[in-house]
Amino acid sequence: MRAAQITSFGAPDVLRITETERPSPGAGEVLVSVEASSINGHDTIIRSGGVKMVSGRTFPIGTGLDFAGVVVTTGPDVESYRAGDRVWGMVHPRKRHTVAGAAEYVVVPVGRISPAPAGVSAIEATSLVVTGSTALIALRDRVRLAEGERVLVRGAAGGVGTAAVQLAQAMGGHVTALARDRHAADLHDLGADKVLDYGTTAAEKTGPFDVILDTVGSELHRYRSRLAKGGRMVTVGLSAAALAAIAASSIHGSRRIRTFSANPDSAALDELADHVTAGALRPVVHRVYPLADIVTAHEAFERGGVLGKHVLAVSC
Structure with missing residues (x-):
């Protein structure tokens, strides 16, 4: 073979x-x-x-x-x-x-x-396995997104980002997508309530947010400052700088940056499939x-x- x-x-x-x-x-x-x-x-x-x-x-x-x-x-x-x-x-x-x-x-x-x-199709299904399960576990388990909360998805045009925009919307979040401006129409179509151009929008001009899901892994301290009181942040874009920011956040202040490696079991994949079948995730x-x-x-x-x-x- x-x-x-x-x-x-x-x-x-x-x-x-x-x-x-x-x-x-x-x-x-x-x-x-x-x-x-x-x-x-x-x-x-x-x-x-x-x-x-x-x-x-x-x-x-x-x-x-x-x-x-x-x-x-x-x-x-x-x-x-x-x-x-x-x-x-x-x-x-x-x-x-x-x-x-x-x-x-x-x-x-x-x-x-x-x-x-x-x-x-198999092509479509495999595009969602890692990205969809990562977004699902991040939003459901790591930050426990609640209905009505304000969500920023950073790197929203990528695989995890496009899944996170859809799932956050399905969970009742008010979703802001941060991505290249040329992807704005597509991200609105996926469910983003607001799209910001990351090339022209400084972190300090965003928020506040109850939840930030980051897929980039840089400037985490700047985006962490945009969390509202009780806000939560999770990143899946790991780098040396990201690890340093995560460590610092666990020592200084209450708004800790979380990270994880998605490792879904059959139950998580079943739940992901339910979202696809329901039309909430494409x-x-x-x-x-x-x-x-x-x-x-x-x-x-x-x-x-x-x-x-x-x-x-x-x-x-």
Whole structure:
């Protein structure tokens, strides 16, 4: 089978499409024929060598955090799925994988998949797995968004941002999206009540907000100052500067900056699918690439500046 793998740490050109043996599911696992995967920040960090404690230093390393596809066969004791079931899910973000989501087949535990939402293609579904679950967990669990609260989504045009705008609106928030001005009409269409151009709007000119969801990871202290009394802030855009700001916020003042790594289980994916089925969350796909063009897809992801997700068509 074909699989995208990292052959050394570095720029996107260290990625290769290789021929490798198709894996077999063990107890509590399923084998999925992957139709689509997508590019996420986790993939580029692993590829660049940014988290060697997770990835290890032995090559090749599999890439592709998420996937959507069809169950081919199940391991012993699996009764909840059968061959032919359409599923979506993600590999464990904190474990090393020789083969991951960007491959023709992947083996995963049943606790890491869920029935794919009806009415969307595999391309569309996989664009929502990581982004949607990250936004859902951030808003529902980390900041506990309440109806009527004022929400700022920073980096609103990205994958997590477009999902967060929609989910915050569905939860009853009053949503302000901060993004490039050229994306304003699309973000209003996704549910943003107000869109600010990040190129011309200083942090000090925004807010106050009850909740800030940041996907950028810079200038966190400036945006933290725009929180109302009792306000909460969460960031998924980690950097050295972001980690310093998070640490400082836990010492000075009550408005602490939170962070986390999304690691959804089947229940979270089920809830995400409910939002999709209800029409509260829809996919935003910028461009689809064949698996063979994964280097180009990584390059495009790192350039940024687009609306939505870069998705890999694997076998669909």
